[in-house]
Amino acid sequence: MTSPIAYKILVIDDHPETLNIIQRVLQQQGYNVLGARSGFRGLSLADSESPDLIMVDGMMPEMDGWEVCRRVRGTPKLADIPIIMFTAVDEAEQKLAGFDAGADDYLTKPTEPDELLERVRMILEDRTPKAAAETRLHEPLPEKKKPKPRESGGRVTNTISFPNSGSVTAVLGARGGAGATTLAINLAYSLATAGRDTTLVDLDLIQGHIALYLSQKHENGLNHVLTQPESRWREALPAEMSKYSEHLDLLLTHAQLASEPLPLRPEQTLSLLQPLIKPGHHLVIDCGHQLTDVVESVLSQANQIIVCLRPERVALANARLLLEHLHEIAPPETAVRAIIFDFSGLMAIPHESLEKFLNHPLTAILPVSPTEMNQAVNKSIPLVQLNPQAKTSLLIRQIAQQLIKA
Known part of the structure; x- marks a missing residue:
């Protein structure tokens, strides 16, 4: 600071x-x-x-x-x-x-x-003082790379869809830092420890948060798949998976902060993920916090959509708009859930008042201890593995059981 x-x-x-x-x-x-x-x-x-x-x-x-x-x-x-x-x-x-x-x-x-x-x-x-910023106004700006033209995508027209067998849970943040990656990791781990074959997918092709969180050294993953001819994607996919535990596989992305993001269209995304949907199998997808065409294509095929937010203004306002939008685009049979992460322990707004503000029921409010969160990150393990009997761990396992029964 x-x-x-x-x-x-x-x-x-x-x-x-x-x-x-x-x-x-x-x-x-x-x-x-x-x-x-x-x-x-x-x-x-x-x-x-x-x-x-x-x-x-x-x-x-x-x-x-x-x-x-x-x-x-x-x-x-x-x-x-x-x-x-x-x-x-x-x-x-x-x-x-x-x-x-x-x-x-x-x-x-x-x-x-x-x-x-x-x-x-x-x-x-995380803010730069305006007075400090003003002293740099006359400094030469770094040369910007000319952006590549974006390939038009548009919404998916359901020419490709996931098979009915298996379960797809898409986890989406109302904003950055809202807990989407944390929940996706812990839900997938909870499903796997319950004996359910589970695949955790990171759709963030720039940040690669799951690989960082779990300290996975596998250098390929989804990024490497996308560098190959599209006709070979499905064939190449198994070799790019990482084994985390007996029942948990990972399809990771790795941080590409200094590179142009690899192009991926909505219909390509659905075609790529289709083979991962198997009878009795759970697919948990970390969709990040940006509602791109690719993310919307996944949401249109998900059985469960979970929106993560924090009890502060920007996240609450974004979540309210996001939930309204999801009710418009999600299939009628898709369950849309809202979960609040309270990382401060200072939240004093009643459950009912939050639901009224969001115009949507809350599945859970997860109290996450900053100390335990730091310990889990430093040990590169899920929160539910660090302290299985903590209130947050018990709540996440309850949510996992709801997904199993859905």
Whole structure:
């Protein structure tokens, strides 16, 4: 993280004492802090000062914090600025209203200084300070490679379909870091340990997260298949599979961050995956978080679609839109599930309120301990293998049993 002195934070609160306390706490950590005692003044400062973060009180006269959020998100120049809303109202509906208006996080007053600073740090952690970015405006830009023209794909017209035998579960993230890869790995492992023959497929041809997560050294996989003539893909597929356990096979991709992604059309994807669907066999596909034509082709043939999200504004808003879209494109017999990953342990929004916001039932809320998550990643094993009796492991195994019975 860049030194906090480079970050500019705008605090908007109509109570002078609260405003002074928050400013002082942030300034003691070296942040450049601006203060405003009304929503109108705050919007004016946001426009002129371009802060890296806005912190706004929800309950203010004339213009409340929710309206400030909406106006910030509705102004192109300001729309990408993260917002933390704080208020004395600790009600789920108010929090969801804040997320809906555009807040990225929500704090209930009174807030301990340590918690406030931790939330600020987490929001700013992956962002480059605007002041630092502006110093590089006149530096020469690196030469860009001319992009290759994209091959037109369009939606699949069901000329190719998966066989009815076997089970296909597609796991999709509402955004990056929502837990899709974690769930896909742990579901596949749980199915395999239940004695079900399972294949786990990574459809992310750029990131290759499953291979990284499980420290698989197999250098070929799906990437290598796609470099061969299409007529040989099915023949080449068995040699590119990795054996993880007695009942679990992996079809991996490996990170290609510096390369052009290999072209893959929707109908090619379905044709390639068809041989993996066998009677009594489970196919779990990590679809990443981008709803491409290739991903939509897989979703159109899946028995189960699982959307993963986190309890924060962007993921909740994306998930609501994604779930609406899935109900439009998924076959009537396809089960669409929503699962929340709570990596912080701080989620205080009731189950029912989240379902109302998403307009969709929740299959589960998975509380994932950051310590256990780090241990699993460092040991290159699934969470359910690290601690089989943890609440998260038990919930994932229950979901796997639901897939077996479906």
